Amino acid sequence: MNTLTVFNGFSVSDADATRDFYSNIVGLEIEDEKMGLRYKLPSGSTTFMYVKPDHKPAEYTVLNFVVSDIVAAVDELIAKGVKFEMYDNLYTGATQDEKGILRSPDQQKYGPSIAWFKDPSGNILSVIEDKTA
Numbered sequence: 001m002n003t004l005t006v007f008n009g010f011s012v013s014d015a016d017a018t019r020d021f022y023s024n025i026v027g028l029e030i031e032d033e034k035m036g037l038r039y040k041l042p043s044g045s046t047t048f049m050y051v052k053p054d055h056k057p058a059e060y061t062v063l064n065f066v067v068s069d070i071v072a073a074v075d076e077l078i079a080k081g082v083k084f085e086m087y088d089n090l091y092t093g094a095t096q097d098e099k100g101i102l103r104s105p106d107q108q109k110y111g112p113s114i115a116w117f118k119d120p121s122g123n124i125l126s127v128i129e130d131k132t133a
Helices: 015-025 070-079
Strands: 008-012 029-033 036-040 046-051 061-067 114-118 124-129
Touching (some): 008 015, 015 029, 070 124
């Protein structure tokens, strides 16, 4: 196999709402395509979103936005109207603060601090803190 590039993709229910959210709320650069929307990711790769008439939101996180300051990122998104998800089925002893941030007591065991939110189509996204970034 002679692979030229790799990108991921997922479905959405509304192209206009998706374009507005990912461009104006999250801040990704868009490339309109005939078959859907392609967004440039900070890593240099892309993700492709396409409208599917019978769209069902993903039940897992489709995009993770790595940030150096999770509180600042969450505050910025909340100011833009984003609502963060609250979960009660996390690992034993895990709790989220009032903003929805799960702060990891042990990053080696549980991973970094994280907060989840949804796009207009109900797909799950997250912000993950990496203080070395």
